[in-house]
Structures are given as structure tokens and as C-alpha cells.
Amino acid sequence: MMSLGLSDSDLEQAFDRLAQALDAVGEDKERSFLAALALTLAGRMAGLTEVDAAIAMALRAAER
Amino acid sequence: MASFKDQARSHYFTYPYFAFRRPAELEGGGQLHPVAIVGGGPVGVTAALELARFGVPSVVIEADDTLAEGSRAICFSRRTLEILDALGVAGAVMKKALPWTHGTSYYKDKPVFRLEMPHGEHDKFYPMVNLQQCYLEKFLTDRAAAEPLIDIRWQSRVVGLTREADKVTLDIETPEGRYPLCARYVIAADGARSVMRQLLGLSLHGQSYEGRYLIADIVLRSDYPTERRAWFDPPSNPGSTVLMHKQPDDIWRIDYQLRDDEDAEQQLQEPRIRQRIAAHLSFIGETKPWELDWFSLYKAHSLCLDDYVEDRVIFAGDAAHLVPIFGVRGLNSGIADANNLGWKLALVIEGKAPPALLRSYGAERRAATFDVFANAGKSTLFMTPPSRGYAVMREAALRLAVDQALTRPLINPRQSQPFYYRESALNTDDRAFAGGPPPGALPPGRRLTDGGYLCDLIGRAFTLLAFDDAMRDYLGPWLAAQAGVSLTVLTDDLRADFDAAPASLYLLRPDGHVAARFKARPSLADLEAALKRAQGNA
Ligand SMILES: Cc1cc2nc3c(=O)[nH]c(=O)nc-3n(C[C@H](O)[C@H](O)[C@H](O)COP(=O)(O)OP(=O)(O)OC[C@H]3O[C@@H](n4cnc5c(N)ncnc54)[C@H](O)[C@@H]3O)c2cc1C
Numbered sequence: 001m002m003s004l005g006l007s008d009s010d011l012e013q014a015f016d017r018l019a020q021a022l023d024a025v026g027e028d029k030e031r032s033f034l035a036a037l038a039l040t041l042a043g044r045m046a047g048l049t050e051v052d053a054a055i056a057m058a059l060r061a062a063e064r
Numbered sequence: 065m066a067s068f069k070d071q072a073r074s075h076y077f078t079y080p081y082f083a084f085r086r087p088a089e090l091e092g093g094g095q096l097h098p099v100a101i102v103g104g105g106p107v108g109v110t111a112a113l114e115l116a117r118f119g120v121p122s123v124v125i126e127a128d129d130t131l132a133e134g135s136r137a138i139c140f141s142r143r144t145l146e147i148l149d150a151l152g153v154a155g156a157v158m159k160k161a162l163p164w165t166h167g168t169s170y171y172k173d174k175p176v177f178r179l180e181m182p183h184g185e186h187d188k189f190y191p192m193v194n195l196q197q198c199y200l201e202k203f204l205t206d207r208a209a210a211e212p213l214i215d216i217r218w219q220s221r222v223v224g225l226t227r228e229a230d231k232v233t234l235d236i237e238t239p240e241g242r243y244p245l246c247a248r249y250v251i252a253a254d255g256a257r258s259v260m261r262q263l264l265g266l267s268l269h270g271q272s273y274e275g276r277y278l279i280a281d282i283v284l285r286s287d288y289p290t291e292r293r294a295w296f297d298p299p300s301n302p303g304s305t306v307l308m309h310k311q312p313d314d315i316w317r318i319d320y321q322l323r324d325d326e327d328a329e330q331q332l333q334e335p336r337i338r339q340r341i342a343a344h345l346s347f348i349g350e351t352k353p354w355e356l357d358w359f360s361l362y363k364a365h366s367l368c369l370d371d372y373v374e375d376r377v378i379f380a381g382d383a384a385h386l387v388p389i390f391g392v393r394g395l396n397s398g399i400a401d402a403n404n405l406g407w408k409l410a411l412v413i414e415g416k417a418p419p420a421l422l423r424s425y426g427a428e429r430r431a432a433t434f435d436v437f438a439n440a441g442k443s444t445l446f447m448t449p450p451s452r453g454y455a456v457m458r459e460a461a462l463r464l465a466v467d468q469a470l471t472r473p474l475i476n477p478r479q480s481q482p483f484y485y486r487e488s489a490l491n492t493d494d495r496a497f498a499g500g501p502p503p504g505a506l507p508p509g510r511r512l513t514d515g516g517y518l519c520d521l522i523g524r525a526f527t528l529l530a531f532d533d534a535m536r537d538y539l540g541p542w543l544a545a546q547a548g549v550s551l552t553v554l555t556d557d558l559r560a561d562f563d564a565a566p567a568s569l570y571l572l573r574p575d576g577h578v579a580a581r582f583k584a585r586p587s588l589a590d591l592e593a594a595l596k597r598a599q600g601n602a
Contacts, residue, residue: 008473008476011471011473011474012442012473012474015457015461015474016445018453018457019449019451019453019454019456019457020453021453022452022453022456022457023451023452023453023454024453027452030456057464057467057468058464060466060467061460061463061464061466061468062463064171064172064174064463064466
């Protein structure tokens with residue numbers, strides 16, 4: 001499966017930065033922010049297979 | 065804090081009553097004591113036992129007439145057990161405590177993280193044991209009562225203090241009147257609401273977290289094994305986080321988070337608590353009858369004093385720092401304080417080290433406190449997200465973790481680990497080693513060929529660890545001229561653990577931490593310099 005390649009401590013920092021960015025952007029712009037972020041990250045992926053895998057993963061998570 | 069039961073009504077613990085005994089000072093007598101310890105809680109009594117093992121007498125002044133109410137701390141780390149072992153208390157603890165190595169975290173009802181703490185044949189103690197704090201306090205006070213160098217004065221409350229250049233005078237209130245008690249040094253171990261702090265005009269600084277937890281102990285007969293269980297957003301308590309730990313005597317600790325929109329006063333009503341606990345027990349399939357033993361409201365803090373050493377008054381335990389309980393660090397940190405302070409204060413009292421050695425206590429233990437803040441802070445942020453951003457991210461991390469390893473490290477509760485005094489002024493720099501414990505760290509746990517453990521051989525005095533018998537001849541005359549330094553020659557099979565050559569040498573402090581190490585045989589002058597540095601004489 002896809003790996004972001006972040007160390008545990010980088011992952012923690014990424015978590016903090018994303019949480020703080022969400023707080024900064026505010027609830028009303030949350031959707032646009034997350035969609036923009038997803039698109040930016042997709043643009044940095046190696047190919048569509050990885051993008052599809054990430055979408056599938058996030059869809060499953062959202063269904064829970 | 066609120067609790068609905070008085071101490072005598074605990075379901076499992078008979079609280080002892082400690083009578084007041086008139087001290088010499090009330091008869092107009094008294095003396096200058098080497099050390100007075102304010103607070104006969106677990107940290108104060110551990111400090112007294114640490115001093116006693118180095119031959120230093122102490123007087124412990126305790127306001128109460130019994131032990132701590134409720135179970136409070138329940139999880140004790142391997143390092144704490146090693147410290148208690150050197151004090152002769154670990155045997156009693158291990159007879160009663162429940163050891164554990166695993167934990168499971170759930171999102172709703174799905175497992176999302178498995179905590180595994182290594183435990184092997186080289187470890188004398190389990191990584192973690194569960195035991196009610198009142199039992200630990202009982203074992204400590206039993207041991208202290210049998211120690212002629214310790215005088216615990218119950219029902220004696222410190223209400224004032226005067227500091228002079230060479231001593232501190234405590235004003236002590238008792239059922240039979242007040243008296244002054246003079247000591248060369250005072251350890252302030254009087255807990256979170258420390259009067260000693262107030263008397264010196266000091267305050268704790270740092271951060272307090274928003275989340276509120278209801279902490280309850282229940283009596284429940286269940287065969288479920290001892291492990292840490294955490295549920296995020298469980299169907300039994302939606303929007304909350306619930307933690308569960310097994311304790312001896314069929315007692316279970318249940319902690320659950322109160323949501324921001326919940327009124328604490330309402331939630332602290334006993335019927336409401338019963339209702340929420342019942343919902344959780346039913347959700348996890350516990351059907352046997354249960355009873356509520358104790359409860360309390362808890363808020364996490366990361367607060368500490370700017371300095372733990374105020375001239376002749378030295379702060380330890382909750383009086384010095386308040387840390388979040390997540391990751392089980394509160395009392396474990398306090399016990400490590402006492403272990404760090406005991407040998408240093410003993411050397412200073414005996415005139416074998418300068419008072420400056422005590423500054424290293426403050427520096428080392430404050431560094432340890434900040435490490436705890438960092439780790440416990442992360443756990444606390446995850447347990448109780450402080451903002452919408454954190455809440456949204458946590459939910460995403462948990463949902464993903466159901467079938468993806470990617471976000472599972474975020475769920476790790478980061479259990480307490482021994483702190484490595486990397487920056488200590490007592491360390492001698494070393495560069496030649498590629499492995500093994502560096503200065504400031506603790507040696508690894510190792511089982512020895514005679515069936516004992518490495519930790520049994522160290523931590524009683526300054527210890528030299530050598531790896532070849534030939535070092536006995538080399539060090540013999542030097543050792544004969546040193547008081548309080550012992551030599552242990554380890555068998556060849558342990559060299560790899562220390563990245564040692566046959567002539568390598570490690571110098572360990574009386575608390576077991578490495579002070580210096582030499583890859584090649586050191587000159588006696590270099591060894592002497594390292595010892596002096598470790599004794600605060602640098
Ligand atoms: C709900 C809860 C759960 C916890 N769980 C854990 C856990 O799982 N693991 C962990 O490591 N820690 C845990 N802790 C933290 C732990 O209980 C404390 O860190 C520990 O009790 C601190 O010990 P202490 O000796 O410093 O202070 P205390 O236990 O508070 O003892 C201080 C003593 O000083 C006495 N005293 C106070 N004022 C005076 C005075 N003026 N004169 C004389 N005596 C005085 C008091 O009577 C008391 O006996 C928990 C705490 C709480 C509240």
C-alpha cells in the first residue's frame with residue numbers, strides 16, 4: 001500500500017500543522033481548504049494508481 | 065477534586081491510622097536535623113528511603129493521619145520498580161501488582177492500535193505494573209517504619225518557614241501545639257497544592273489542558289487480562305474517550321472524558337456516573353454486577369517550577385511539577401526525582417560533594433520534566449483535542465487507522481520511559497563508542513550467568529563496570545583510596561551490550577546512570593577527573 005514515507009515524528013508534526021491550518025482557516029472554509037490540500041497532494045503523487053488508492057482509503061475511512 | 069466516599073469505606077483497602085507522637089521539640093528539646101522532608105506521600109517517603117540507604121537520617125513531616133485517598137496513580141514503570149527494588153520495596157509491590165505488556169486502542173468498536181512493550185528474559189521487571197497508589201504508599205511507609213534512620217511524624221503540618229544561611233526552620237502545627245524544627249536541608253514533597261511553594265512565594269508555570277476526565281474505580285469481577293484499553297468515540301459514550309485498567313482486588317479504573325458541552329456538576333452526580341459506566345460495561349460485554357468505589361474529576365496540566373532547588377529547600381514530585389497522567393508519568397516522575405536527589409543530597413550532607421551538586425538535580429529533573437511535557441502533551445492533545453482542527457484531524461487519523469498502518473503511530477499512548485540525562489553537567493564527554501549506553505543513559509537490562517540481573521549490581525554507590533579481570537589489578541590501589549566506589553567485572557558476553565573492548569571502563573552514578581565511559585583503558589587521572597565531575601566538583 002501507499003506510504004507517505006514520513007517518520008513517526010514527522011507524521012506527528014504533519015498532524016499538528018494540518019490541525020493548526022484547519023483552525024486558522026475556520027469551519028466555513030474547511031471544505032475548500034481540504035479539497036485544495038487533497039488536490040495539491042494528488043499532484044505530487046507518482047501516478048494515478050496512487051491517487052486512486054488514496055481516494056479509496058479516504059472513502060473507506062469516511063464510511064466508518 | 066471530588067470524591068463521594070470517605071477513606072474508611074474503600075471496598076478493598078483498610079486505611080491505617082497513624083497516631084501523633086510528641087517529638088522532642090515539643091518538650092523544648094530537638095536538634096539540627098540533616099534533612100527534613102515535608103510530605104509523607106510516595107515521593108517524600110521514597111526520598112527518605114533513598115537518603116537512608118546512603119546512611120543519612122531524615123524526619124518526614126506529614127499533615128495527614130493516613131495514606132492517599134482513592135487509588136490515584138495505578139501504573140508503575142519498570143524503572144520505578146528498579147528504583148523501589150534498591151529500596152527493598154519492589155518485592156511487596158510485585159506480590160500484589162498486576163504486570164502487563166500490551167494495550168489496545170479502539171475507534172468506536174474497532175481496534176486501531178496495538179501497544180506492545182518489550183519484555184524479555186533480560187528484564188528483571190515487567191515494563192508496567194498496575195497497583196493502587198495506596199498500596200504503594202503502604203509498602204513504602206511499612207519499609208520506612210522499619211528503618212531506624214527515618215522518623216515519620218504524622219498529623220504534623222508545616223505552616224511556616226524561616227531560611228538562614230546554614231539552616232531552614234520549619235514551623236510545625238500538631239494536635240498538641242506548634243514547634244520549630246531545624247534542618248540543614250528541606251525536601252519539599254508536599255504535593256500539587258504545595259504549601260512550601262506558597263511559603264517561598266513560588267508558582268508553577270506552563271500549560272493547562274481543556275479536557276476534563278471523570279476518573280472512577282469500580283469493583284468488578286472480570287477475567288479480562290491486564291492491559292491498557294482506550295476507546296475513542298465509543299458507542300457507549302459518544303464523543304468521549306474512555307480508558308480502562310485492571311487493578312488488584314478486582315478493581316477497575318475507568319476514565320472517561322467529559323465533552324465540552326457537558327456540565328461537570330451534573331456529570332459528577334453519582335447516578336449519572338453509574339449510568340455512563342454501566343453503558344460502557346454493557347458495550348464491552350461485562351455483564352457481572354459491579355460497584356462504584358471512588359471517583360474524581362481530573363484535568364491535565366503541564367506545569368513546573370522555574371527551579372527545583374531554592375538554596376536549602378529542594379522540591380520533588382507534584383510539588384515541583386504537575387504532568388498529565390496520560391502515559392503514566394506523574395508518580396513515576398516523582399519517584400525518579402527522589403532517586404536522583406537521594407545520593408546527591410547524601411554526598412553533600414556528608415561533605416563529600418559541594419552544594420553545587422544539588423544544582424544538577426534541578427537541571428536534570430527539569431529536563432526530564434520537559435521531556436514528559438512533550439510526550440504527555442502529545443498524548444493529551446490526541447486524547448482531548450483542544451480545537452476543531454485537532455478534532456477533525458483526530459477523527460481522520462482514527463478512521464484511517466481501522467485498516468491502514470499509516471496513522472497508527474499517532475494513536476500510540478507513549479508510555480513513560482526512563483529519561484536520559486544527555487545534557488548533564490555531571491557527564492564526561494566520550495566519542496570513541498559506536499554503541500552502548502552513552503553518558504546520562506541507563507545500562508540495558510541484562511540477566512547474568514549466575515541468574516541475577518545487572519541492575520542488582522549497580523545503583524548502590526558509584527560503580528565501575530570493567531570487562532576484563534586484569535582491570536582489578538590496575539584499579540585496585542586507586543579504588544582502595546576511594547570511599548564509595550565499587551568495581552564490578554562483567555563477563556565477556558556483556559561486552560557487546562556496552563560496545564566494550566577488554567580494557568573499556570564505565571563509571572556509573574549511584575542512581576545507575578552512566579557518568580563516563582572510556583573505550584581504552586583510562587589513565588587514573590582521567591578516571592579521577594570523571595569521578596570528581598560526577599560528584600559536582602568540576
Ligand atoms: C486521578 C489521578 C490518577 C493518577 N494516575 C497516575 C498514574 O497512573 N501513574 C503515575 O505515575 N501517576 C499518576 N497520578 C499522579 C500521582 O498520584 C501523583 O504524581 C503523586 O501522588 C505525587 O506524589 P507526591 O508524593 O509528590 O505528592 P502527594 O501524593 O500529593 O503527597 C503529598 C503529601 O504531602 C502532605 N502535605 C501536604 N501539605 C503538607 C504540609 N503543609 N505539611 C505536611 N504535609 C503536607 C499531604 O498530606 C500528602 O501526604 C495520578 C494522579 C491522580 C490525581
